Amino acid sequence: MMKRLISERPFSAYGLLLGVATLALWAVWFFMYPYFMRWMEGYSFFSTVPDYTGIMLDSFKDIPQYIGAFLLQFFRFPVLGALIQALVPVGIAACAGVVIRKIFREPDQLLWAAFLLLPPAVLLQLGDMNLSKTVTMLLIAAGCALAASLSALCKRNFIPFPGVLHHYLLMLAIPVVSVGISVFMLLDNDKLGRYHEEVAHLEYLGENGDWDGILRTVSRQDALRNRFARRYVLLALSETGRLPDYAFSYGLSDADDFLFQHEDFLFCRSFNVLFYRSLGLANPAVYHSYHYALQSSYGVCFDAVRYMADLYIGLKDYDLARKYIDILSHSSCHGRWISRRLPALDRIRNSEPAYAVSSDKFIFTSFIPDMTSLVQRYPENRKYLDYLLCATLAEKDAESFLRAFSQHYKEEISAPRLYQEALVLIASQNPDILKRFKVDKEIWNCFIDFTDLMQKGRSAEAKRKYAETYWAYVY
Amino acid sequence: MRFNLRSIMLSGLFMMLASCSTWKEPASVSDSEPDIFPDYSGVTVPSNIAPLNFMVEEASHIQASFIVDGNAVTEIIGKEGVISIPEKEWKLVLDAAEGSSFSVVVSVWDNASPDGVRYSPFQVYVAEDEIDPYVAYRLIEPGYRSWRQVGLYQRSLSSFDEKVIVSNRTTNETCLNCHHFPSYSSESMMFHARGENGGTILYHNGRLVKINFNEIGPKKNTTYPAWHPDGRFIAFSSNSTRQSFYLHGKKPIEVYDNASDLILYDTRTGEVVTDPRFMTAEVLESFPAWSPDGKYLYYVASDAHELPDEVESMHYHLLRVPFDSQTRSFGEQIDTLYNARFSGGSASYPRISADGRYLLYTWSSYGTFPIWHDEADLAVLDLETGENVDVSLWNDPQHADSYHSWSSNGRWAVYGSRRGDGRYTRLYLAHMGEDGVSGKPFLLPQEDPRHNIWRLKSYNVPEFIDGEVILPDSVEKLFEPEQ
Known part of the structure; x- marks a missing residue:
């Protein structure tokens, strides 16, 4: 035929x-x-x-x-x-x-x-x-x-x-x-590739706040293999309050694993925008939005303009929010996006901008000092505290961990799993710790089993059996 | 039959067009002035300024009468809420009102007033003092360390023509900054180009050269320039500028100098002249500016501090030192015109009016880069009396008002202000009469007022010039990789 x-x-x-x-x-x-x-x-x-x-x-x-x-x-x-x-x-x-x-x-x-x-x-x-x-x-x-x-x-x-x-x-x-x-x-395209698609997918999930979606999508192997996947999954853990339970299950090995401090490739800036938005820190989110926009060959990009429009609506800064929405209204595909935001924009028309009180601290020094200053300023903010504690654990800095931990956790409160595992580990050098903080018996028993296996030279088995523990990370 | 049909269609079209542009009678009258953008109510404008087109948001129909001495000189019907005044008719209004004022009666039809409302007229004062024909500025994304498209532009002040002088597409994507002209002349120019194959570009006496100050004399970089009125010398501050970023608050950035000195470049000999008093690490000097007779160099200076931690301790005084162009040397005595230690705050960008009488500077609570300081305001010092001149009309207490220049006749100032949206700097023009009385400033007019909202760039370093700058095409060659 x-x-x-x-x-x-x-x-x-x-x-x-x-x-x-x-x-x-x-x-x-x-x-x-x-x-x-x-x-x-x-x-x-x-x-x-x-x-x-x-x-x-x-x-x-x-x-x-x-x-x-x-x-x-x-x-x-x-x-x-x-x-x-x-x-x-x-x-x-x-x-x-x-x-x-x-x-x-x-x-x-x-x-x-x-x-x-x-x-x-x-x-x-x-x-x-x-x-x-x-x-x-x-x-x-x-x-x-x-x-x-x-x-x-x-x-x-x-x-x-x-x-x-x-x-x-x-x-x-x-x-x-x-x-x-x-x-x-x-x-079979290396340049475009599955890698970019994978990261773009995570970015999409993150932008839409689908944190469980990220946790379902990213496996431990993905997190170890792909530095974007690692950061997205750590962000999703933080957003869902599970960072102090599973941070080390996804290859956290450095305080810099939480965001892209010193990298400027594609996707890095947009991740940083999400990261700082998640922390409620408008200034660094805007900073990274600008840099993201400037990376684009147009000197500006839709993602950055949309980020900033939403950020300024959140800050009740009508003039800037309206500016970006007005600019987007001169493109072809933002009709629905804009109409969904117009009620919010209208509500802030006569509002005073809701900027946080000015800070005397500078950012972008390095992760742990930044988080330390945030925890000092907002001691009730659990996200900041978890980032600080997990970062000190990742750096194996027991002293800093204990200092921050003891300031924010009372004796009677049962701490999240990773922190208890860290306390147990510190207690092996400094048993007095256990007089001040509560550790679940189950965790104690696991640690005894873990150290037992290690002492018998069966470290591979110990690490396999307790793969998600802080002990497996340290040893 | 076919002819008739066409006639009917054409008549319908004419009727439609006519209905869109008919002068209407509003149903009510309001005691208040219209809420126009930009705010041109009560402003003082030069007699050679471009039309002050304005808009009323969400107006379905808008019309405006321009009245001088009780007579309507022109009546304009707007489109999309925008009143666009044809240049010819605008000229009639300005000519009729020169030295006095005209009033504008605006009527608006919108959701709030579907049958129309005529607002109380607002006044615009037309000074007899003309303004320079052009203003040059840089357009760049507001803030932070990076750029994509950056260019130096010139705008005719009597029309809406904006042309590029040089952009980083010509200069191999370098960052362009600190453009400067000797005595408002468009025949000479200098600017810095930072980045690969960059340098300081000097266009003077028909010659275009690139100078690498890191390789001559004391091997210091050059930052803020001040071209001596006789054209031979350029004073530079040599600044090591840094940025730090705030975690919180409306102010996102602190810009400061870790070090800064003053040097003098002799364009005739190509030498860099230094004075040891202005080269110390203990005192940071910046923002040089010459008196119109070239006999004094004005600048600001602060004691050095540990930065960025002690940035709030950086308070810059306003100083001047005599200069002898014959001997290329500075005098012994340094006068303090503004003592930040006693008066508080910090002074930046001294600029002297053409008659040598007024010193315009930016006051901020501390530091050296006030555009990120909401409290930054313009201040004027009368050099004859030593008194402050009231220019509060020029300032917006909520937003930064900063980098400024005087016009060649000393009657106008142009400066950047963030009063529009808090982030994107826009240019404002303000009048100062011979008697030192300041007028209400106005936003640089645009053909479509919404341009001020849509433009995603900030205006930097506005400088008046006497004509259009035309750089030789060979400027591109200066940035080609060296063989």
Whole structure:
């Protein structure tokens, strides 16, 4: 049937194959990279405000990036993003088809050649965050198609093609192989990759406050392997109040594991924004939002603008919240997002901004001093305390741990599991500790068993049996 | 029949258009003034300023009459709540009101007043003093250590034309800062470009050069410049500037200098001249500014402290030292014009008016970088009497009012203020009469007032200039990697 279709109606067959290619590429993008596409939208920016247009369209060579920015807005909806990502290479192949039909003799038999452009076009898409390369190629292809169409007004179908290439098998095999290679490249893509999709997925869950979702998604192995997964899962533990029970189950080994203190790669800043938002610290959240925006090739990005709009609504800073919402209203896909926030914006219209009292402390020194000052200032805040205590445990700094612990835990209160495990460990050097703090009998028994196994030289078994304990981390 | 149909459609279209732009009679009258943005009520403007377009939020229909001496000079019907005054008609209003004032009667139809309300007129005073034709400034994201797009721009003050002088797309993505012009001249310019292949760019006497101050003389970096009126010397402060970030509160950043000295660059010889008094670690000098006759160098100075912990102990005095351009040397006596130890607070950015009479500076409670200090306000010292001049009208007590410049006739000041939204600095222009009486300032007019909201950049370092700056195309070559 395919043979008949190709032989008798090659142009229809060509159209059908383009449709199949679109569907295949759409499916790969949609099912494999939905969160990465969302992230691409968040990392891009488009607005019809004159200032942005003026900066973006500084010269002729900016046009592809400008078009790319416009298209990226629709990546907020993965169905549309996948469609755009599929249509760009297919569009390039379609333009090649126009050129073939205009300039070659017996063109319909040669339309398979158009599919040869599919893999390079897909290759170009990989890592093309702002779509400028792919839009450039699409514009070139469209230009060629237009030029061929215009030249055909004077003279058309003037280039002969060897007859041997007019074979129906080529019309079938080349498109199928091209689509296959394209799909394979997308699936086996190092640059774009599952890694980015995985992190973008965690970022999506974090932005939506789906902390249980993060805990379900990230395994211990994931946390050990992927530093983003480790930080997201630690953040999720903190948000759900389980940090002092499971921090060491997910590879916590350093105070810097809680956020990206000294790294500036993709995804780092947006994680830091979430981290500081979770702590209710607006200043560092805004700081990282700015830096996140500046990393983007537009100097501003939707994610950062959305973060800041929400932050300033939370701070009841009407002027700034309104500014960012107003700017977002000049993009194409924020209608619903804005309408959900308008009631809150309206409520703060006449409010006094709710900034915390100014601090005399500076941040970004290092994690433990920052948390120490926060705990001193907000002793009732459990998150700050848990971060401080877990960080001191991660650093194996028993003295700092004990100092902070003894200031905030009373004798009669049963402390979370990890803290009790740490107390037991400290008690092995300083038994008086146990006169001041309560340790569950069950934990004591486990520790006796653990040390027993260790003393018998069965450390592997001890660590396996008590893998999630602080003792396993220390030894 | 076809002709008739077309006529009907065209008539309908005309009626629609006419209904959109018809002058209406409001149903009620209000005693209050309209809530317009920007706030142009009671401001004093120069006679050569661009139209003061304004808006009323959420107005479905807006109209305004511009009245001089009881006569309506022009009547404007707005669109989307914005009154855009054509330049020709605006000129008629300014010409008629020069030296006196005009009033604006605004009528608004909105949800609160669906049948329209005519507000009480507001006044705009038109000074006879003209303002310089251009202002140059830097546009950059507000705050923090990084940048993406940064550029030095110039804006015609009698129109809405804004052009780039140089941007970091030309300069290999360096950060651009501290642009400066000698005596308001657009024929010469300097700016710093920080980053790879950066340096201090000097465009003077038709020559464009890049100077690396880290490689000449005392090998000190250069920061805030002051070009001597005779064009030969540029005084620089050499600052080691740092930022620290607050955990809480509205003020997110503290910017301070770990060290700062004063040096003098001789553009004729290419030498850097130093005075040991201004090179010590114990005292931090900054923000040099020349008197219009070039005989004094004004600057600020504070004792050094342990930073950032003791940043609140940094109080900068306002000082001046005589200068002899023949011998390239500074005099012995240093006068203290503002003693922060006695008066409290800290002084920044001294600027002397063209007639040499007024010294404009920024006062803040401490430190050297007041744009992040909400309490920062402009202050003026009368150098003849030593008295403070009241410029409280220029200041917003809730927000920072900072970096400023005088116009070439000394009657106008331009400065940055964060009163709009607390974060994005916008430019305000303020009048000071010969008698030292200040007028209410006004926001730099924009073709669409909403531009002030939409712009995601801050204005930095506004400087008046006498014309359009055109840098040679070769500026790009200065930033090419050295072979």
